[in-house]
Amino acid sequence: MPLEIPEVVINRLPVYARALSELEARGESVVSSQALGELLDVTPAQIRKDLSYFGRFGKQGRGYNVPGLLTKLREILGIDRQWRVCLVGVGRLGQAIAEYGGFGPQGFVVVAAFDASGAVVGTRLGDVVVRHADSLDEFLKANRVDIGIVAVPANEAQRVVDRLVASGIHAILNYAPIMAHVPRDVVIRHIDPVLAMQSMTFYISRHVPPGE
């Protein structure tokens, strides 16, 4: 597999995988790029081009084999296994994240949660008991954790990110409203509703649709 796959392509693969997984659940065994594109509001050409980075899928005029392509995408994305996640910051947002039911079924297991506030340390959160933030580094030394979720206030976020990185975490999901810095061998995604809203107001303030 070539390594120069654009990040935007990688970011679209989970969307394809989710659609295929829904099709599979409905018992559909074949889907055309046309039909898949309609499900996702993308062009069939984009789907074919994105998938072409990873090999040849589907047969001309016959469409894609749903379970086959899904298996392949899950393997490519590395979502065919369990990933261990820790959560740092257990305020209201952190609690909503921890109790969000969508992670577990997708293989993302929250194995630990940390907070600096005595009000939440020791309380139960889903399947874990909240630990004191001071014990974060020690915990990460003793336990495998693949992904760190950062849900602390903006002014603490970079410091938490630095600690996660120093402890060997290579993937961070950041909910704090800052563009936290990470070294080049760490991948970070920002969940930032304000930035998302600010990218929509461009269109609604002009009354132009996106992509025109």
Added chain:
Amino acid sequence: MPLEIPEVVINRLPVYARALSELEARGESVVSSQALGELLDVTPAQIRKDLSYFGRFGKQGRGYNVPGLLTKLREILGIDRQWRVCLVGVGRLGQAIAEYGGFGPQGFVVVAAFDASGAVVGTRLGDVVVRHADSLDEFLKANRVDIGIVAVPANEAQRVVDRLVASGIHAILNYAPIMAHVPRDVVIRHIDPVLAMQSMTFYISRHVPPGE
């Protein structure tokens, strides 16, 4: 301004605006594309190219005027004014969204919240009292709302999106884990932590950094 500005460029502008706003708060009046790029982990060339869609900013070797460029970006993005937002779905996630302090200071004012559950209808949420979901369409007919936030379960999300669109909303922030469909004249952004995690596991399962 040409209308064929790539959506990825529009999506980066709020990030630039936020960095400039931090620089302004620190009293800095000039910034080079180099320094701005370092702040945001992007290349100076990308910043210059992105901004070139909107005119000529900065002087060769002199950098950008911070307050000037910020004002211009805020105007381009339409974030130089107040936007009226309604929230549909007041479960734990909806509550976290409503009480998130980051919207108001950026001009996004939650003017109404809706839920179908008797347990929350009538309760106070930030500055608003939760209304029954049945009154959504009527409310939108009688009141200007610019952006709808959808925080209902997956199986209800498309129906809520359809109702928002039918009531004239042109921008939707969707927290439900589905790729909701909207007509071409409506802009939608998805806040989906599972998809974000699934786009990171590609890299960590291969031990390759993003962008390589």
